[in-house]
Amino acid sequence: MDPKLDSKVPVGDMAEKWTHYKGSVPLVAPNNKRRIDVIIIGTGLAGASAAASLGELGYNVKCFTFHDSPRRAHSIAAQGGINAAKNYQNDGDSVYRLFYDTIKGGDYRAREGNVHRLAEVSGSIIDQCVAQGVPFARDYGGLLDNRSFGGTQVSRTFYARGQTGQQLLIGAYQSLSRQVAIGNVKLYNRHEMLDVVVVDGKCRGVIVRNLLTGELERHAGHAVVLATGGYGNVFYLSTNAMMCNTTATWRAHRRGAFFGNPCYTQIHPTCIPVSGDYQSKLTLMSESLRNDGRCWVPKDPADRLKHPTQIPEEARDYYLERRYPAFGNLVPRDIASRAAKIECDNGKGVGSTGLAVYLDFADSIKRLGKETVAARYGNLFEMYQKITGDNPYEVPMRIYPAVHYTMGGLWVDYNLMTTIPGLYACGEANFSDHGANRLGASALMQGLADGYFVLPYTIGSYLSGEIRTGKLSTDLPEFEAAENDVRSRIEKFKSLKGNQSVESFHRRLGKIIWDYCGMARNEAGLKKAIEMVRALREEFWKDAYVPGGSDEFNPELEKAWRVADFIELGELMCIDALNRNESCGGHFREEYQTEEGEALRDDQNYMYVAAWEFKGEGAEPELHKEALEYEVVKVTQRSYK
Amino acid sequence: MKLNLKIWRQGGRYKGEFVTYTLDNVNEHMSFLEMLDVLNESLIGKKEEPVAFEHDCREGICGTCSLVIDGRAHGPMQGTTTCQVHMRHYKDGETIVIEPFRAKAFPVIKDLVVDRSAFDRIIQSGGYVSVNTGQAQDANSIPIEKEQASHAFDAAACIGCGACVAACPNASAMLFTSAKISHLALLPQGQVERQRRVISMIARMDAEGFGQCSNVKACEAECPKEISVENIARMNREYLSAVLTSDIA
Numbered sequence: 001m002d003p004k005l006d007s008k009v010p011v012g013d014m015a016e017k018w019t020h021y022k023g024s025v026p027l028v029a030p031n032n033k034r035r036i037d038v039i040i041i042g043t044g045l046a047g048a049s050a051a052a053s054l055g056e057l058g059y060n061v062k063c064f065t066f067h068d069s070p071r072r073a074h075s076i077a078a079q080g081g082i083n084a085a086k087n088y089q090n091d092g093d094s095v096y097r098l099f100y101d102t103i104k105g106g107d108y109r110a111r112e113g114n115v116h117r118l119a120e121v122s123g124s125i126i127d128q129c130v131a132q133g134v135p136f137a138r139d140y141g142g143l144l145d146n147r148s149f150g151g152t153q154v155s156r157t158f159y160a161r162g163q164t165g166q167q168l169l170i171g172a173y174q175s176l177s178r179q180v181a182i183g184n185v186k187l188y189n190r191h192e193m194l195d196v197v198v199v200d201g202k203c204r205g206v207i208v209r210n211l212l213t214g215e216l217e218r219h220a221g222h223a224v225v226l227a228t229g230g231y232g233n234v235f236y237l238s239t240n241a242m243m244c245n246t247t248a249t250w251r252a253h254r255r256g257a258f259f260g261n262p263c264y265t266q267i268h269p270t271c272i273p274v275s276g277d278y279q280s281k282l283t284l285m286s287e288s289l290r291n292d293g294r295c296w297v298p299k300d301p302a303d304r305l306k307h308p309t310q311i312p313e314e315a316r317d318y319y320l321e322r323r324y325p326a327f328g329n330l331v332p333r334d335i336a337s338r339a340a341k342i343e344c345d346n347g348k349g350v351g352s353t354g355l356a357v358y359l360d361f362a363d364s365i366k367r368l369g370k371e372t373v374a375a376r377y378g379n380l381f382e383m384y385q386k387i388t389g390d391n392p393y394e395v396p397m398r399i400y401p402a403v404h405y406t407m408g409g410l411w412v413d414y415n416l417m418t419t420i421p422g423l424y425a426c427g428e429a430n431f432s433d434h435g436a437n438r439l440g441a442s443a444l445m446q447g448l449a450d451g452y453f454v455l456p457y458t459i460g461s462y463l464s465g466e467i468r469t470g471k472l473s474t475d476l477p478e479f480e481a482a483e484n485d486v487r488s489r490i491e492k493f494k495s496l497k498g499n500q501s502v503e504s505f506h507r508r509l510g511k512i513i514w515d516y517c518g519m520a521r522n523e524a525g526l527k528k529a530i531e532m533v534r535a536l537r538e539e540f541w542k543d544a545y546v547p548g549g550s551d552e553f554n555p556e557l558e559k560a561w562r563v564a565d566f567i568e569l570g571e572l573m574c575i576d577a578l579n580r581n582e583s584c585g586g587h588f589r590e591e592y593q594t595e596e597g598e599a600l601r602d603d604q605n606y607m608y609v610a611a612w613e614f615k616g617e618g619a620e621p622e623l624h625k626e627a628l629e630y631e632v633v634k635v636t637q638r639s640y641k
Numbered sequence: 642m643k644l645n646l647k648i649w650r651q652g653g654r655y656k657g658e659f660v661t662y663t664l665d666n667v668n669e670h671m672s673f674l675e676m677l678d679v680l681n682e683s684l685i686g687k688k689e690e691p692v693a694f695e696h697d698c699r700e701g702i703c704g705t706c707s708l709v710i711d712g713r714a715h716g717p718m719q720g721t722t723t724c725q726v727h728m729r730h731y732k733d734g735e736t737i738v739i740e741p742f743r744a745k746a747f748p749v750i751k752d753l754v755v756d757r758s759a760f761d762r763i764i765q766s767g768g769y770v771s772v773n774t775g776q777a778q779d780a781n782s783i784p785i786e787k788e789q790a791s792h793a794f795d796a797a798a799c800i801g802c803g804a805c806v807a808a809c810p811n812a813s814a815m816l817f818t819s820a821k822i823s824h825l826a827l828l829p830q831g832q833v834e835r836q837r838r839v840i841s842m843i844a845r846m847d848a849e850g851f852g853q854c855s856n857v858k859a860c861e862a863e864c865p866k867e868i869s870v871e872n873i874a875r876m877n878r879e880y881l882s883a884v885l886t887s888d889i890a
Contacts, residue, residue, distance in 0.1 A: 053774040068695065069761050071801055072703045088781060124777070131777035133770050133830045135794040142784030160794065166702055167797060174769035181765040189758060212750060241698040276668055278675050281699045383701065386718075386725050387672075452774045501685045503678070547690055552653070553751045555693060556685070 004258070005611055005626040008413040009113035014632045015095075018117040021414075022457055026464035033058035036463050037472065039206055039221035041193045041248050043070030045165070045444060046427025047227030048172035049451025055179030057456060059463075062219055063176070063185050064208055066192040066243065066558075071173045074229060074241040075447060078165025079286035079380065080149065081157035082129075082444040084122040089146050093154040095119045100633060102442060105151040105332050106407070106435020107585035107601065108635045109261070111609070111628060113414055114432045121453040122445055126158055128452055132171040136160050148291055149440035151332035151640070157441045162286055162379045168444055172451070191217070192558065193248045194486045196224060196255050196423060199478045203423035207479075207486050211558065214551040216486055218479045220472035223422045223459055226252060227451065230406035230428040232265065234566045234573065235518070236510020238403035239271060239284040245562035246569050249410050249429050257418040258611035258624060260411035260431030262569065263577035266438055266586050267519050268404030269295075269336035270397075272387055273356040282402040283387055285359070286380055287440040290329045292364035292373065293397070295320050295340070297357050301347035308350070308358055308396050319343055327640040334437040334586045334599075335640060337401035341519050342597065344400075351398050360396035401519060405443060407434040407586065408576075411611040411626070415458035416450060419611075422462060426450035431609065436585025490550045493560045498543030502560045505540050509533065509563070509570055517574050522590040526578040533571045540567060572612060572621060579623060582606045594637075603635060642667045642733035646680065648692055649740045652751035659738075673716060673726040674699060674706065693752040699724040701865065704800030707807070708753055709740040714804035714863040722802065722865040742807035746814070746850040757803045759849040760817060766845035767838040768821040770830050783829055796823035798866045805860035805868075811852030816860035818846045819876035820868050826879055836883035843880055 010017040028036065036059050040051045043065040051063040067073065085098040098119040103110055126144070130136065136158050137145040146155040160167040179185040190211040197205040197218070205220040231246035232238040253259045270285045296316045298304055303311050319339055321328045331339075340357045343349065350356050365373050370393060374381070381392045388398070410418045410425040412432055417424050427447035434442065473479075516529035540563075548554040583592040583599035584606070592600045601607075608625040615622055644664050651657040664683070667676055674696050681691035697705040701722040708723045710716035716726040731737065739753065747755040785793075797820070805816035822839050825831030831838070854873055861870045883889065 049774075056773040067697070067705070068757060069704075069801065071761075072697055072705050074698060074703070076704075077698045077700055077702050086780070124775075126780045127777035128772070128774060130780040130783060131770065131772045131830055133793075133797075133825050133828050135790050135797050135824070135828070136780075138785055138787050138790045140787050142786050142790075143781050163702065163798065166800075167794075170797065174764060175772075175774075177761065177765040178769045178771060187761075189761070241703060243697050275670050278668060278671050278679060280672075280675050280678055283700050383725070386701075386721060387727070389727075389729065456774065501682055503682060503685075545685060545688070547685055547688065548653075553693065553754070556691060 002624045002626065004419055005411070005624050006413060007111060007113070007626060008415060009111065010414070014112065014116050017113055018120055025457055025461045028460050028464050028467060030058050032467040034060065036060065036466060037062065037221040038459070039219055039224045040064070040227060041206065041225065042073065042227035042229065043067070043173070043176065044073035044075035044227060044229055044427060045169055045172055045447030046429070046451045047073070048169065048176045049448050050225055050227060050426055050455050051185050052172060052175035052179050053452050053456045054459070055184035058184065061179070061185040062188065062221065064188045064191045064193060066190065066211060068189055070176060070187065071170060073169060074244050075169045075444070076166045077241065078444055079162045079284065080288040081147065081159035081164045081441040082125065082168065083149065083156050083441045084126045084158060084445065085119055085156060086123050086126060088144060089155045091154045093156050097154065098122060098156065101152050102433065102439060103435070103633045104638055105439040106437055107599065107638055108435065108603070108607070108630070109584050109628065110433055110435030112630060112632060117454065118433050118446060118449050121449045124453055125445060125448045129168055129171050132175060134160065134167045134171040147288060148330060150287055150290060150330045150336065151439040159288065162288070162377065165444060168448065172448070194251060194561070195482045196252050196420070197479050197482045198255050198420060199476055202421045204472055205474065205479060207482050212553050214549070214554070216483055218474035218483060220474045222463055222466040222469060222472065223424060225424040225426060225455065226410065226429050227426040228429045230409065231566070231569055232403045232406050234509065234570050235403040235514050236506050237274065237279060237282050237514070239268060239282050242281060245565065247562050247565045249425070250565040250569055252410060252418065252420065252423060254614050256420045256614070257423060258411040258613050259408070259572060260609050260611045261408040261576065262573045262612065263517065263580060263587050264407035264436050264585065265403060266333060266405040266407060267337040267401045269333055269340055269401050270359060270399045271402035272384065273351060273353065273398055273400040283383065284402070284404060285384060285397065285399060287333065289359060289377060289380060292368070292376065293329065293359040293361050294318055294363060295329055295336070295357055295359055297343045297348040297350060304348055304350050304354065324640045331640045332437055332439060337519060338588060340401055356398040356400045358396035359399045361392060362396070365393065405438055407431065407436060407438055411609065415461060416455055417462065424455065424459065426455055436587055489561070490557070493546045493557055494550050496544045496546045496560070498545050500543050500545060502544055502546060502556060502563050505536065505544060506563045506566065509536060509567055512536070513570050513573065517577050520588050520590050521577050523578065526574045529574045530571055530578070533567060533574065537567045540564065575621065576610055576612065579610060580606055642669065642731070644731065645736040647736060647738045650692065650752050651749050653690060667728055669729040671728045672699065672724060673710070673728065674724050676728055693754050695754050696724055701725040702800060704802035707742045707755065707802060707804070709742060709807055711738050714742065714807040715865050720865055720867045742803050744806045744812035744851070746812065747803060747806060759851070760801050760803065760814070762849060763814065763818055763842055763845050764821065767834065767841040768825070770825060771834060785828060789827060793824050793827040796820045796827065796868065796872055799868050800866055802865065804863050804865060806851065808859040808863035809852065810857055810859070811855055813854050814846050814849070814851035815854040815873045815876065816864065816868055816870065818842055819872035822876045822879060823872040826875065835879070836887040837889050839876065839879040839883050840889050
């Protein structure tokens with residue numbers, strides 16, 4: 001075992017680990033909680049739920065968001081739903097099944113102990129959200145409704161129309177707001193974290209920039225929690241919101257937090273296709289659509305530009321139903337995405353770009369009636385029509401895969417602590433629960449599990465050792481040094497008076513990563529991409545142009561910092577993808593596939609978490625391996641046939 | 642197509658004035674904000690200061706984008722945020738006037754960016770159910786009639802963008818505040834704090850400097866989530882009932 005990567009998963013039966021942990025973890029008494037400061041960065045599902053819960057427990061919480069309000073975090077855009085092993089449908093669901101589906105869905109690259117705990121707390125999340133007033137969908141009897149998502153054969157997904165993320169986030173935001181009103185949480189809107197401060201090997205605070213005034217502030221805490229989301233925007237075009245970025249996690253990485261599995265990125269199969277060069281982002285169409293929509297392409301490439309209603313049934317290839325009869329259109333995301341790519345690569349892609357497949361609701365409308373389909377997906381259909389101008393009730397949607405989520409993130413142990421003691425990572429910002437591929441409706445589950453039901457217990461095990469530390473000072477030389485580092489980097493951006501906009505660099509980075517480290521990767525391409533990203537980085541620091549000053553509201557300066565960090569991360573992603581000589585989940589190396597074109601894992605050599613240590617600017621990062629040991633699940637070739 | 646953009650600039654070298662820009666290469670499939678991206682790229686190319694505007698998800702749900710476009714909050718389309726407006730709704734040669742959301746309680750930060758944190762303070766004053774993590778009972782132990790849950794959802798769909806305030810001649814935040822009060826008053830979970838909530842949130846709303854409702858209903862017309870003014874009527878009933886029957890000051 002790598003001495004720096006102790007997963008700290010408790011010993012004992014899988015089903016008892018978390019129970020035993022909770023019964024034996026050291027606690028912090030209420031009178032001591034008042035003397036402990038916790039800093040939380042980010043107010044999405046993970047951050048807001050953690051801030052609210054820790055505030056309720058009596059810790060002094062400071063919570064930071066770069067948005068104008070905590071309610072804007074990108075969790076709000078999640079559409080389809082949240083999984084929980086409630087078995088309200090009596091269809092054979094259980095904690096074990098949710099655990100098993102998640103491990104299998106992640107292509108046997110997630111840590112069993114963490115995933116089992118996630119499945120165990122999933123039911124409590126639904127209870128908590130309902131108690132907050134989250135208006136989940138209900139049946140006529142007034143009880144909660146469920147639907148199915150990819151990679152499962154039960155209906156365990158709770159949903160609130162197509163706005164589940166919004167309703168869950170507002171629930172967490174309201175709980176957070178209550179703690180702000182009580183005074184347990186101090187909220188800092190429009191503040192962006194630009195560095196973590198490490199004192200004597202422990203994380204002791206952060207440097208943040210007030211985005212309105214440009215002022216740099218020092219904040220000390222006995223623990224710091226990063227709940228800052230994923231890094232999908234490294235691809236420039238993704239379904240992430242425009243401001244989603246890696247800066248907090250990347251800065252922590254540079255200060256000593258290992259980055260886990262950066263190459264595991266999720267390409268979501270059902271997004272509105274790219275239409276032009278000016279495009280700034282891609283829009284997701286919820287996976288729930290695959291409950292009632294059928295994916296197809298014309299059998300004959302010559303038909304690809306024909307109007308879809310002119311293509312008769314026998315000339316269509318419902319390729320998912322054909323290749324994966326057991327799961328059909330509800331195969332996991334990585335498999336559905338790759339299948340769409342294969343059809344388009346074979347010249348059967350539809351629309352003017354040839355990079356799209358049909359998602360057709362005609363059969364469902366015939367079977368269920370337009371009204372039922374509208375009740376299930378009305379707002380998604382409207383959104384599609386607003387963006388494309390086409391009416392999906394009459395013509396099939398055109399969809400194509402797009403970057404959506406990042407399974408990789410900061411390496412954390414069972415306590416959600418990074419390799420820097422006192423620094424935690426929650427939600428999409430950590431690497432822990434989804435392995436090489438995340439199942440639909442599991443991101444909301446994990447974000448809220450971490451914030452409501454995991455961190456409030458696990459953080460106590462560390463903070464119980466901090467009750468004698470006392471108030472922390474921000475006058476320490478480490479704070480000064482970190483602030484000076486941030487200031488000099490800002491000066492460097494300000495001095496950039498080249499000829500190219502930051503946006504144009506971001507676009508170019510995204511194209512490199514998409515072309516060589518996207519849905520399919522190979523050795524030669526990745527090597528080339530690493531060179532290209534390095535060259536891009538050099539060019540950025542020579543020829544970028546950043547308008548405006550640093551002591552004012554300056555969104556271009558914010559963007560410059562974020563893009564510079566994305567360029568560094570992009571290189572690490574390619575290095576990680578090159579290292580992993582196998583295919584698993586969202587990481588598909590063309591050299592490693594079965595005869596049928598499925599991902600071919602190499603469990604002998606790669607059943608580990610790749611955790612990368614930063615070794616200095618320009619230096620090769622060092623690889624550490626956390627071996628994955630499966631105590632319960634039998635590791636096999638994943639099959640959805 | 643070619644467009645003339647008359648944009649409000651404020652802060653830095655601009656005291657607060659309209660500046661006109663001409664944009665030649667607008668594609669009809671662009672979103673409105675992508676059109677502004679193109680403008681900003683061209684300004685940066687000329688080493689001029691880009692126009693500050695707020696945006697994030699660009700799928701109509703985060704509530705970050707704003708803008709009054711040709712006098713209408715979030716532009717010309719019904720039930721649509723600015724980020725979901727596409728340029729296919731404009732004609733070659735048109736002039737588009739772009740302003741920030743204007744209200745005393747939403748001070749301008751820069752150009753088209755305003756401070757909407759008053760909304761957070763209204764929620765902090767009571768827009769929640771007081772339930773600590775871990776206190777909840779089993780989710781199905783609170784059955785809620787389907788239609789009732791659906792009405793609560795309609796109110797809860799508010800994205801907190803502030804268009805209702807920008808559209809209202811009195812800059813009233815009644816639609817925003819009443820949407821939260823309705824969401825929670827319509828659900829069994831919200832009953833315990835029902836009276837305290839409405840009294841406290843209305844007091845906060847008034848203290849923030851928002852105006853009163855005079856039944857113009859522009860808020861409902863411009864709301865990108867089509868939140869109904871019925872919520873305002875409900876809030877008024879809730880308020881009256883609370884002040885008459887409770888002893889909460």
